[in-house]
Amino acid sequence: MIYLFLSCFVLFISVSVWERRTIWLGILFCLMLVSAFASLLPFIQYPSLWFYWIFLPVILLLSVGPLGFALLCLYKSFQLLYKEGRRWSNFLSFALGLGGLLIIFSYSHTETADYIQHRSWLLAVYTAFMLLVLYFTVQLIFFTTASVLNFSFTFVQRADYVLVLGAGLLGDRVTPLLASRIDKGISVYQKNPGSKLIMSGGQGSDESVSEAEAMRSYALKQGVPPQDIIVEKQSRNTRENIRFSKALIKDGAPVAIVTSYYHLFRALTLARQEKLKSFGYGAKTRFYFALNAFIREFIGYLMQTKKWQLLTFLILACCYCIFRYLFN
Numbered sequence: 467m468i469y470l471f472l473s474c475f476v477l478f479i480s481v482s483v484w485e486r487r488t489i490w491l492g493i494l495f496c497l498m499l500v501s502a503f504a505s506l507l508p509f510i511q512y513p514s515l516w517f518y519w520i521f522l523p524v525i526l527l528l529s530v531g532p533l534g535f536a537l538l539c540l541y542k543s544f545q546l547l548y549k550e551g552r553r554w555s556n557f558l559s560f561a562l563g564l565g566g567l568l569i570i571f572s573y574s575h576t577e578t579a580d581y582i583q584h585r586s587w588l589l590a591v592y593t594a595f596m597l598l599v600l601y602f603t604v605q606l607i608f609f610t611t612a613s614v615l616n617f618s619f620t621f622v623q624r625a626d627y628v629l630v631l632g633a634g635l636l637g638d639r640v641t642p643l644l645a646s647r648i649d650k651g652i653s654v655y656q657k658n659p660g661s662k663l664i665m666s667g668g669q670g671s672d673e674s675v676s677e678a679e680a681m682r683s684y685a686l687k688q689g690v691p692p693q694d695i696i697v698e699k700q701s702r703n704t705r706e707n708i709r710f711s712k713a714l715i716k717d718g719a720p721v722a723i724v725t726s727y728y729h730l731f732r733a734l735t736l737a738r739q740e741k742l743k744s745f746g747y748g749a750k751t752r753f754y755f756a757l758n759a760f761i762r763e764f765i766g767y768l769m770q771t772k773k774w775q776l777l778t779f780l781i782l783a784c785c786y787c788i789f790r791y792l793f794n
Contacts, residue, residue, distance in 0.1 A: 471501035482615075486745070487734040489771075492612030533570055538757075539563030545754040558765075559758040569599065597786065601779050602768075609764050613731035617748035625722035627696075627715050628655045629744075631707050631733060632667020632677030633726070640684050643726065643751060644677070648684050650749035651724040655690070658722070663690060664714060666698040666707040704733055708740045718743060726751045728760040732767050 478494040506520065543560035550556055572578050572592075582592050630651035633644040640648065648665075655663050663685060667677025676699035685695055696714055701707045708723075715721060720743050725733050727748035737744040751759070768775055 467501055467505045471505055474498040474501055486616055487738040489608055489612050491615050492608040495611050536563045536566030542754045542757045546758050556758060558761040562761060606764055609767060616731050616734055616746055617727055623745055624720060625658045625661055626719040627662050627664055627721045629664045629711050629721050629723050631725040635673045635677055635680050638674045638680055640680050646749040647724055648681055650747055652688055652690060654722050654724060654747050662694055662696055664696045664698060664711050666701055666711045668699055668701050705736050708737050708742055712740055712742050722747055728756045728763055732763050
């Protein structure tokens with residue numbers, strides 16, 4: 467097991483240095499932690515101080531973590547719905563929390579478990595559903611880990627351009643969410659003398675000006691010289707933000723992409739697909755909003771990689787069926 471840990475460690479460092487904008491960063495980090503934990507198992511006896519320091523927290527996390535996360539999702543969803551309105555997109559954290567509670571109930575409630583076990587067709591459906599849930603849970607862990615690692619523990623790099631991604635307006639004014647992104651972009655711009663700020667965002671049907679123009683006006687009021695601001699006002703989504711802004715950037719120039727923390731990793735993966743040399747900075751967002759938005763970003767990532775996700779799940783499902791057939 468120690469060799470697996472060392473292999474994962476070397477690969478993780480390599481990916482961190484050469485290409486951080488990939489889900490493999492999260493996969494390798496998680497495998498590194500699991501293999502390190504497994505390597506310690508033969509050397510730790512119960513009871514001992516090491517057991518209480520290392521294994522007890524893991525046991526507690528596995529036992530109460532799912533319930534705690536489900537309750538957190540429900541609590542934050544109520545906050546979101548109260549403060550931001552009852553749009554369908556605001557129910558994602560509520561659906562995740564409720565689904566988590568139902569799954570926990572199906573496992574812990576004896577009568578429900580027995581009812582499923584004694585009906586072969588229901589057991590088959592339930593098993594397939596749980597495999598799907600397990601797969602997406604693991605993918606969410608990898609996605610979250612890669613996201614966190616991409617906006618923290620990053621190397622200090624020089625940026626020739628600072629690309630700030632739009633996030634909707636209130637008429638012709640920037641929202642607090644977008645203002646947070648612009649403020650972070652200005653901070654990065656000021657730390658890179660000679661760089662240019664790119665404001666990227668088109669005009670929505672309910673907006674009187676383009677996002678980029680409103681962002682430019684906000685930055686000017688913050689003291690940014692007009693000659694240092696580049697406006698990209700044709701894009702309608704994140705991929706177009708990246709693609710259309712790339713046309714305004716010198717080939718090979720390093721770009722700092724600035725967006726909200728929850729949105730950063732998917733923006734960086736799109737930048738990698740568009741072959742834009744980039745790294746990222748995340749702007750702070752209220753947690754009750756960020757949790758629901760992060761779930762939305764995860765769904766967006768799944769759709770972005772749907773062919774790869776479907777192929778991976780089918781391969782794992784076939785392996786599971788073969789294993790059950792051989793060892794049942």
